Amino acid sequence: MNLFAEAIAWMLAPAQWTGNYALPKLLGEHLALTAISVLIAAAIALPIGWVIGHTGRGREIAVAVSGAARAIPAFGLMVLLVLLLGVLRIPEAAIITFVLLAIPSLLAGAYTGLEAIDRRVIDSARAMGMTEWQIFFKVELPLGLPLLLGGIRSALLQVIATVTIAAYVNLGGLGWPIIQGIPLRRFDQVLAGAIIVAVLALVVDLLLAAAQHAAVPAGLRPPRAVRRRSAAPVAASAPA
Template sequence: MNVFTEAFAWLFSPDRWEGSYSLPILFGQHMYYTLISVMIAGVIAIPLGWLIGHTGKGREIAVAVSGAARAIPSFGLMVLLVLILGVLRIPEAAVITFVLLAIPSLLAGAYTGLEAIDRRVLDSARSMGMTEWQVFWKVEVPLGLPLLVGGIRAALLQVIATVTIAAYVNLGGLGWPIIQGIPLRKFDQVLGGAILVAVLALAVDLIFALLQHAAVPAGVRAPTTTRRSRAAASSPSPATA
């Protein structure tokens, strides 16, 4: 029997939907660690990124710290934190690992969103009498929101993929079928777990791609009819071709 057929048979087996290691429970554990980690990272990174983007100071330090954080191997860091904090603090060690993984994308999305704004737009807002706080909340944050959503999107995908290793320290999640199936050579189970993680990542990516498009302010988004008319005007007519 084909391994993909066996994997889907494993996924839809009634046994997979019952018990303490059922797929709904593993999915809930996976999403819990993903969401709590990205939320904590957002509380840390987004205000800091906005501050850097608004003031223009500290960008080099932020880039260096983000690069260093990306270079740290997540699995090695999680095991190290488990050894330091102890086996009774495994969930905390895992969350710290995932938070450190999510911070670079969120930080970059926050400050690049503000840096990408045309300075003339900000000067115009100030010339209209807006305070710095009003410029920040009414101009910079809305215009920088698409890149921030892009940073959240990247952070979520990275954490979703990395939470898979949480099963190695017995935290469950969708990585559990993979971690458990490899030594037992249950390749249908391993492939089934991998399919679940991939489907989850693709679904989250699609949702946040739509949110990123929707986050573009209406005044900035070019109308579809305008884009089509410009494309038609720039294309050669049959008579001149």
């Protein structure tokens, strides 16, 4: 408990809010690295995932590639890329690492969102004379949006947690208090950095969870009366 209080005191100290390593500056660097990496990964993974989900082809290859990418250790990959690209390409090496980390979740969210749609809905759209582009934009994309947002949510959380290693190569971010505090045995500083990263991840997760819920088409949401009836047995059994 004392260590937790010391971590809070470290975060609130005026020295942590000014200078080159101020917490707002580190937060901005962390968010910038996360946003750039996820946007690049989305530009690569989403079109491929949509093609797989729309055509039904290449799913096995996508699953194999995603599984292999998930197995790669992020820190080891970043160090390897720094050695291969050189010390003058450290930002590029870090971005490539985070992009590769985000691609599997985005790819899975893109093609599973389209695969989950009832094929009868697609056939009905074709029977009405819709083109393939109209089917994608007016039918598949809106119905697959909740699962797509789930993939984006997973990718963002993974990248937010992993961007902390960027401090090892002097790129800043919220990993800096952790990296600096470990050799100095400043455990209050280490805990404070971990708390800030965890809070950031929770806030992003809550925002995207709300967006994912709002993305469900109104026609697919259960009526409130049905949800109340399904929740009633749970509430009734709570005292037992």
